[in-house]
Amino acid sequence: MPGRASGARHQTGSNRFKRRVVRYGHFDDEGREYVITRPDTPLPWINYLGTEAYFGIISNTAGGYSFYRDARLRRLSRYRYNNAPLDMGGRYVYLRDDDSGEFWSPSWQPTQNELEDYSCRHGLGYSIICSTYKGIRGETTYFVPLGENLEVWRIRVTNERKTQALVSLFDSIEFCLWEAQEDSTNFQRNYSTGQVEVEDGVIYHKTEYRERRDHFAFFACSASLAGFDTQRDSFLGPYRGWDRPIVVEKGKATDSVAHGWQPMGCHHVKLELAPGETKEVIVLLGYQENPKNDKFDPPGSQTINKKRVKPIIARYLQPAAVEQAFTDLRDYWTRTLGILQVRTDNEHVDRMVNIWNAYQCMVTFNMSRSASLYESGIGRGMGFRDSNQDLLGFVHMVPARARERILDIAATQLPNGGAYHQYQPLTKRGNNDVGSGFNDDPAWLVLGVAAYLKETGDSPILDEPVPYDNATGTETPLYEHLQRAIQYTLDRLGPHGLPLIGRADWNDCLNLNCFSETPGESFQTTENKEGGVAESVFIGGLFVLAAQELAGLAKLRGDNAEANRSLAASEQMTDVVQKAGWDGAWFRRAYDYFGKVVGSRECAEGQIFIEPQGMCIMAGIGLENGMAQRSLASVRERLATPHGIVLNQPAYTYYHLELGEISTYPEGYKENAGIFCHTNPWLMIAEAMVGNGERALDYYLRINPSAREEISEIHRCEPYVYAQMIAGKDAPTPGEAKNSWLTGTAAWNFVAVSQWILGIRAAHDGLRIDPSLPAGWGGFSAMRRFRGARYNITVHKAPGSAGRVTRLTVDGRETPGNLIPLPTRPGQSFDVEAFIQ
Ligand code: GLC
Numbered sequence: 072m073p074g075r076a077s078g079a080r081h082q083t084g085s086n087r088f089k090r091r092v093v094r095y096g097h098f099d100d101e102g103r104e105y106v107i108t109r110p111d112t113p114l115p116w117i118n119y120l121g122t123e124a125y126f127g128i129i130s131n132t133a134g135g136y137s138f139y140r141d142a143r144l145r146r147l148s149r150y151r152y153n154n155a156p157l158d159m160g161g162r163y164v165y166l167r168d169d170d171s172g173e174f175w176s177p178s179w180q181p182t183q184n185e186l187e188d189y190s191c192r193h194g195l196g197y198s199i200i201c202s203t204y205k206g207i208r209g210e211t212t213y214f215v216p217l218g219e220n221l222e223v224w225r226i227r228v229t230n231e232r233k234t235q236a237l238v239s240l241f242d243s244i245e246f247c248l249w250e251a252q253e254d255s256t257n258f259q260r261n262y263s264t265g266q267v268e269v270e271d272g273v274i275y276h277k278t279e280y281r282e283r284r285d286h287f288a289f290f291a292c293s294a295s296l297a298g299f300d301t302q303r304d305s306f307l308g309p310y311r312g313w314d315r316p317i318v319v320e321k322g323k324a325t326d327s328v329a330h331g332w333q334p335m336g337c338h339h340v341k342l343e344l345a346p347g348e349t350k351e352v353i354v355l356l357g358y359q360e361n362p363k364n365d366k367f368d369p370p371g372s373q374t375i376n377k378k379r380v381k382p383i384i385a386r387y388l389q390p391a392a393v394e395q396a397f398t399d400l401r402d403y404w405t406r407t408l409g410i411l412q413v414r415t416d417n418e419h420v421d422r423m424v425n426i427w428n429a430y431q432c433m434v435t436f437n438m439s440r441s442a443s444l445y446e447s448g449i450g451r452g453m454g455f456r457d458s459n460q461d462l463l464g465f466v467h468m469v470p471a472r473a474r475e476r477i478l479d480i481a482a483t484q485l486p487n488g489g490a491y492h493q494y495q496p497l498t499k500r501g502n503n504d505v506g507s508g509f510n511d512d513p514a515w516l517v518l519g520v521a522a523y524l525k526e527t528g529d530s531p532i533l534d535e536p537v538p539y540d541n542a543t544g545t546e547t548p549l550y551e552h553l554q555r556a557i558q559y560t561l562d563r564l565g566p567h568g569l570p571l572i573g574r575a576d577w578n579d580c581l582n583l584n585c586f587s588e589t590p591g592e593s594f595q596t597t598e599n600k601e602g603g604v605a606e607s608v609f610i611g612g613l614f615v616l617a618a619q620e621l622a623g624l625a626k627l628r629g630d631n632a633e634a635n636r637s638l639a640a641s642e643q644m645t646d647v648v649q650k651a652g653w654d655g656a657w658f659r660r661a662y663d664y665f666g667k668v669v670g671s672r673e674c675a676e677g678q679i680f681i682e683p684q685g686m687c688i689m690a691g692i693g694l695e696n697g698m699a700q701r702s703l704a705s706v707r708e709r710l711a712t713p714h715g716i717v718l719n720q721p722a723y724t725y726y727h728l729e730l731g732e733i734s735t736y737p738e739g740y741k742e743n744a745g746i747f748c749h750t751n752p753w754l755m756i757a758e759a760m761v762g763n764g765e766r767a768l769d770y771y772l773r774i775n776p777s778a779r780e781e782i783s784e785i786h787r788c789e790p791y792v793y794a795q796m797i798a799g800k801d802a803p804t805p806g807e808a809k810n811s812w813l814t815g816t817a818a819w820n821f822v823a824v825s826q827w828i829l830g831i832r833a834a835h836d837g838l839r840i841d842p843s844l845p846a847g848w849g850g851f852s853a854m855r856r857f858r859g860a861r862y863n864i865t866v867h868k869a870p871g872s873a874g875r876v877t878r879l880t881v882d883g884r885e886t887p888g889n890l891i892p893l894p895t896r897p898g899q900s901f902d903v904e905a906f907i908q
């Protein structure tokens with residue numbers, strides 16, 4: 072990659088927050104790792120293992136769990152959410168000094184000994200937890216090899232003493248009885264179903280394998296065993312916790328075989344270590360399926376047929392195979408992140424764009440909203456709108472999987488153009504419990520497909536036959552799905568001509584037709600009150616944007632009739648929004664059930680909302696008549712805080728029956744005046760669109776987790792990934808983040824900074840270079856792979872200037888405007904220079 076154009080480096084924004092700096096770790100940008108250097112982080116700081124089907128979450132103290140594809144239906148190991156102490160259940164390893172009888176966990180939890188040199192290196196798809204205790208060093212590398220349904224724990228124990236050491240090692244995992252909800256509720260049954268087999272030191276968990284399950288888990292160890300345990304009670308001892316298992320205390324496994332109760336896995340290994348010697352032990356936890364008619368060996372017995380799994384186990388118990396798999400994983404991430412790399416004047420921009428934000432986008436794509444420390448893996452399926460937005464952040468990295476995702480999502484669409492709000496990842500079917508009627512949902516599909524086509528040029532996808540509601544025989548080309556999505560809004564307009572909101576729009580908590588008075592009733596699924604006319608200005612803006620995108624796709628197909636129809640509809644809606652949706656100084660939010668305005672200076676609470684400001688401006692509404700600029704000034708005056716832009720002001724101070732869940736949250740949290748980070752990038756994009764790169768970057772840095780690292784004590788969540796929410800100014804703890812990792816914030820921030828601030832944007836007809844930079848920057852450089860070509864981009868900017876690109880050259884040739892035309896053959900490489908005077 073070419074060097075940075077010019078300008079100051081390592082601007083940390085230290086003056087942004089006036090606070091004592093307490094560090095829990097630091098970024099290692101070269102190694103693409105965040106290195107946590109004390110175990111007692113304000114909250115567990117987690118990472119994800121797995122890239123395809125087998126996944127896990129892992130905290131900096133080895134807490135977490137694993138699952139195959141679906142965190143609810145195929146959970147392999149147990150984790151105790153909301154436990155005290157926090158973060159209980161994990162991939163715990165114990166070491167015991169067999170001379171003194173002392174024992175500890177190299178990952179700090181669960182024994183919490185005072186460790187020397189503790190570190191946890193969270194990398195891309197792996198974590199390495201390491202520490203020393205009284206001269207014995209324990210280091211465990213946890214990762215999932217590409218293409219395999221297993222995880223590796225590579226444990227290295229080193230004797231740093233001057234004398235020989237006799238050390239016992241115990242690994243441990245508590246098995247989940249597969250269905251996570253049942254596992255944590257149905258004890259009258261569960262306590263009697265658990266079953267295992269132990270063969271050649273491998274522990275096989277096979278609860279329900281005797282009946283309808285064709286899958287089992289395995290827990291294997293490369294060393295020869297001094298013993299094992301598979302019954303939790305034998306391992307821990309009655310009334311004991313994971314902090315002092317009796318087996319570890321005594322230094323002797325009991326060879327228990329689980330029958331009912333709580334099956335677990337533990338291998339006991341004895342190590343003799345000369346001074347300076349290191350020994351490596353490999354542990355595998357994995358998942359395996361067998362064909363229904365070949366489950367047992369010998370046939371007719373009740374013994375698991377292990378002929379498929381044994382070669383896999385044998386392979387990964389070899390150090391060389393593990394080393395190779397780890398290298399392959401590192402290479403996979405180098406390739407994946409290599410699609411876009413930037414060098415700018417700001418280290419927080421660089422490390423988020425080049426490493427962490429991109430990584431979070433991939434994790435969000437894989438997990439949707441299922442499994443994190445805040446999503447229990449039980450509750451939510453894949454969101455229709457969420458998945459379409461997640462796509463915006465990863466489509467350039469794995470376009471083939473984006474294609475598959477689009478077709479899956481579209482197949483759950485309803486014949487009337489509407490959508491199930493959620494679908495299940497295993498079955499890929501719409502979720503009837505949550506139902507449909509969130510009237511913004513379908514429009515996001517159009518944005519997702521448009522982004523995919525701009526990135527790939529794969530126009531044949533529009534002709535793919537896709538069913539509605541997964542019903543065979545209902546297939547139409549994907550293109551028609553998009554047309555029906557647009558028509559869905561047009562078929563549901565309210566008295567002002569604005570789109571009816573249905574159950575809710577993007578803001579799931581603005582339930583204008585709900586009127587719920589029953590405690591505990593779900594705001595998402597309660598039957599709406601009949602006869603409402605609640606309308607959404609936000610969907611108005613979203614519609615304008617989506618209709619323009621559909622017009623763009625129609626033009627690609629030469630369907631001029633559709634292009635004209637969509638553009639006309641978009642103009643018509645723009646008009647309506649500017650009339651019924653404009654409050655004088657900002658865009659209104661909605662009209663409620665009774666036709667009363669929401670998000671207006673006429674309201675006592677909730678006068679202004681962030682979402683319509685962002686969405687309407689992104690759709691281009693008000694750019695030419697000053698409304699956009701006026702709206703942005705209002706955001707700055709009323710919503711912006713040092714920790715980010717809050718969702719609404721003033722916060723709702725009591726429950727408004729006619730508004731719904733938004734007013735159940737105490738002031739400053741979540742949708743009630745929290746900094747709902749997902750929405751902030753919309754304002755960054757809007758600022759960039761009106762040419763205010765300075766403010767766009769400023770907003771960006773306020774919520775950028777790396778830029779907030781120095782206030783970790785306030786922020787509390789991981790400094791390497793975005794959180795869904797940061798407490799707003801009305802909360803008792805402004806700046807405190809919650810719900811890290813699985814949030815649309817990841818995709819939208821990636822879009823805002825890479826496509827609008829840095830301005831590198833895929834288009835149907837080429838790659839656009841349209842930065843909107845802060846005055847102080849001297850330009851930047853970037854490498855982008857796009858449609859099979861490589862672009863080495865240098866942006867030169869006269870310091871002090873804040874304009875747009877005035878001149879563009881490609882391989883030295885002048886190119887009009889700011890668009891680099893599509894490459895003509897694969898493998899091309901271009902040197903691009905853009906100038907901002
Ligand atoms: C959550 C939901 C998302 C919704 C947002 C705002 O993040 O997953 O669908 O748009 O909250 O309510």
Ligand code: GLC
Binds near residue numbers: 595742
């Ligand atoms: C709650 C949350 C919101 C989320 C919704 C759907 O309403 O506040 O953020 O979108 O639940 O599960």
